[in-house]
Amino acid sequence: MARSATTTAAGDQAMELAELLVHATRRLHRGSMEHLGPLGLTVAQARVLHVLSDRGALRMADVAALLDVVPRTATSMVDGLEAAALVRRWPDPEDRRSVRVELTAAGRRLLDRLHVARRASAEQVFGTLTSAERRQFVALLEQLCERGGCSVCGHGNGAL
Amino acid sequence: MARSATTTAAGDQAMELAELLVHATRRLHRGSMEHLGPLGLTVAQARVLHVLSDRGALRMADVAALLDVVPRTATSMVDGLEAAALVRRWPDPEDRRSVRVELTAAGRRLLDRLHVARRASAEQVFGTLTSAERRQFVALLEQLCERGGCSVCGHGNGAL
DNA sequence: TATTGTTATACTCTATAACTATA
DNA sequence: TATAGTTATAGAGTATAACAATA
Numbered sequence: 001m002a003r004s005a006t007t008t009a010a011g012d013q014a015m016e017l018a019e020l021l022v023h024a025t026r027r028l029h030r031g032s033m034e035h036l037g038p039l040g041l042t043v044a045q046a047r048v049l050h051v052l053s054d055r056g057a058l059r060m061a062d063v064a065a066l067l068d069v070v071p072r073t074a075t076s077m078v079d080g081l082e083a084a085a086l087v088r089r090w091p092d093p094e095d096r097r098s099v100r101v102e103l104t105a106a107g108r109r110l111l112d113r114l115h116v117a118r119r120a121s122a123e124q125v126f127g128t129l130t131s132a133e134r135r136q137f138v139a140l141l142e143q144l145c146e147r148g149g150c151s152v153c154g155h156g157n158g159a160l
Numbered sequence: 161m162a163r164s165a166t167t168t169a170a171g172d173q174a175m176e177l178a179e180l181l182v183h184a185t186r187r188l189h190r191g192s193m194e195h196l197g198p199l200g201l202t203v204a205q206a207r208v209l210h211v212l213s214d215r216g217a218l219r220m221a222d223v224a225a226l227l228d229v230v231p232r233t234a235t236s237m238v239d240g241l242e243a244a245a246l247v248r249r250w251p252d253p254e255d256r257r258s259v260r261v262e263l264t265a266a267g268r269r270l271l272d273r274l275h276v277a278r279r280a281s282a283e284q285v286f287g288t289l290t291s292a293e294r295r296q297f298v299a300l301l302e303q304l305c306e307r308g309g310c311s312v313c314g315h316g317n318g319a320l
Numbered sequence: 321t322a323t324t325g326t327t328a329t330a331c332t333c334t335a336t337a338a339c340t341a342t343a
Numbered sequence: 344t345a346t347a348g349t350t351a352t353a354g355a356g357t358a359t360a361a362c363a364a365t366a
Contacts, residue, residue: 010291010294011283012279013286013291013295013298014279014283014285014287015278015279016298017297017298018286020298020302020305022185023228023310023312024301024310025185026228027310028182032178042331043333044332044334059347060349061348069335070334071347071349072335072336072337072350073333075348075349077333092347095342095343096342096343096347097343097347097348098342098347098348099348118175119172119175122171122175122178123174125174125178125308126174126178127174128304128307134173134174135173136300138180140289140297140300143288143289143293144289145184147288148287148288150183150184150187152183153179193355202354202355203355204355204356219325220324224325232327232358233356235327236355236356252324255324256364256365257323257324257365258323258324258325259324
């Protein structure tokens with residue numbers, strides 16, 4: 001009985017967490033759209049630019065892995081950026097099946113404004129938390145990834 | 161200088177939070193789809209069923225407000241459920257502009273399985289956290305909503 | 321005039337499946 | 344055969360704008 005009650009409470013807490021997480025993320029996404037729209041970028045495209053600015057030229061497969069999407073989705077994301085001349089595709093000299101992606105000069109010129117937009121969106125949602133609360137929050141989310149086996153943001157390596 | 165450095169660090173922390181939040185939510189959403197698919201439900205539809213089971217019959221405007229979507233989106237969500245005969249629309253007797261939505265018998269019969277699916281998805285992501293960590297997490301997300309002025313999940317009233 | 325919900329439409333994000341080129 | 348990336352297609356989720364019915 002006590003066991004069952006405990007399990008139930010824990011499950012309900014997980015569901016409450018899920019609900020709160022969804023709402024917070026919805027607010028973050030909407031704010032991001034507002035801030036990125038004037039730059040002509042979608043949220044997904046901004047994520048691509050961010051990994052490219054962090055890591056330089058990447059293969060499409062790397063983009064997909066870092067962003068936790070299937071290869072087809074990475075293609076869509078990069079297509080828009082290439083059409084806007086913000087990134088460039090070129091064949092991988094070491095493996096001609098692969099395609100490398102890198103920022104163009106125009107893409108690099110956009111990075112400052114991208115950073116401002118990304119930060120503004122983040123501050124809009126997290127700005128009210130104290131520094132200690134943010135650290136706590138980051139630690140908890142990292143626990144989720146590490147223990148939950150998140151292949152992307154776990155272990156402080158491949159985070160977008 | 162110190163002020164600037166502090167601001168920068170706080171902003172970077174907010175951006176890191178945003179990134180981690182996105183990844184966690186992506187995992188949660190994918191897990192939810194997997195668990196809800198066999199029930200013939202989308203994640204959005206499950207959210208509607210959940211508020212209806214929590215609160216009984218609601219006007220469309222209430223559904224939209226509780227789920228933090230525009231009225232048109234609430235219409236889409238309810239359309240699918242009505243087509244599946246899980247909810248029923250009927251005119252509000254007090255205001256004939258309004259439409260009330262409520263669960264049908266079939267909708268109520270689905271609630272147990274819905275609850276299991278929702279819980280399984282939540283546990284998949286949050287199950288590795290200790291009880292204390294979950295409480296901490298919930299408290300932080302509630303801070304976000306309250307201080308950030310979230311009209312939906314703030315103040316422990318209208319949370320989905 | 322203001323409000324409720326709808327029809328019409330479109331955009332973002334993501335996915336599966338089949339195919340091509342290369343390894 | 345296996346892998347990388349694409350074309351083709353589809354579906355989920357959400358939004359704006361114009362409109363009808365009602366208040």
